[in-house]
Amino acid sequence: MRLPVPMFGGRDLDPFEGFRRSFDDLLSDFGRRLPVSWSPAADFNGLAALDIGETKDAVEITAELPGVEEADVKVSVDGQSIVISGEKKSESERKDKAWQVVERSYGAFRRVVPLTFMPDAAKIQATFDKGVLRVTVGKPPEMVASKVEIPIGKTQTH
Numbered sequence: 020m021r022l023p024v025p026m027f028g029g030r031d032l033d034p035f036e037g038f039r040r041s042f043d044d045l046l047s048d049f050g051r052r053l054p055v056s057w058s059p060a061a062d063f064n065g066l067a068a069l070d071i072g073e074t075k076d077a078v079e080i081t082a083e084l085p086g087v088e089e090a091d092v093k094v095s096v097d098g099q100s101i102v103i104s105g106e107k108k109s110e111s112e113r114k115d116k117a118w119q120v121v122e123r124s125y126g127a128f129r130r131v132v133p134l135t136f137m138p139d140a141a142k143i144q145a146t147f148d149k150g151v152l153r154v155t156v157g158k159p160p161e162m163v164a165s166k167v168e169i170p171i172g173k174t175q176t177h
Contacts (some may be wrong), residue, residue, distance in 0.1 A: 067103060067128050067152075073161040076163045080132055082152040089147040094154055096138050097131070101156060136162055 033039075070081040082103050084092060092105040106127045113120045134156065142157030 067130050069103075069130055069132070071132060076158050078132075078134060078156045078158065080152075080154040080156070082130065082154075083150065084102075084128075084152055085150045087150060092147060092152055094152070095146045096140055098144070099134050099137055099156060100131045101134065101138065101143075102129065103132070103152065103154070 024096055052122075067082040069083075072079045072081075079168070080101060080103070082105075084105070086109060087105055089105045091107065092103070095102045106125065109124045111122050127140050138156050139159065142155065145152065145154045147153075
């Protein structure tokens with residue numbers, strides 16, 4: 020809570036005001052992108068967009084990797100996590116009248132998806148089609164539990 024009127028030479032009495040301002044500045048800058056060139060490769064911000072879903076017997080991960088080649092993508096297991104990593108390399112050339120512009124861009128990405136179980140590499144499938152990576156991680160048998168309905172009884176009063 021701030022006092023409505025600063026006192027003592029214009030300083031606030033709130034000892035946390037400086038911290039609050041710094042924290043607000045940090046949050047306002049969070050997620051901002053640095054300026055990038057106008058090249059088509061510039062829309063890749065270094066992070067793969069992920070969708071993560073769960074079915075009865077698997078965890079499904081979909082990563083959108085526009086402009087990334089299949090050979091530049093790697094899927095691995097690290098403990099209880101699936102790691103999706105790779106790099107995007109792009110070169111574009113434009114010739115207008117007397118100008119020639121050649122731009123190159125490079126960006127590496129790495130996303131880690133923590134799981135609630137130790138994945139079995141034999142139960143992991145990955146496919147890549149038109150810039151979309153799909154990874155299916157099979158759950159261990161003990162996690163594929165059958166649904167059991169618990170009856171609800173009346174409370175007994177004494």
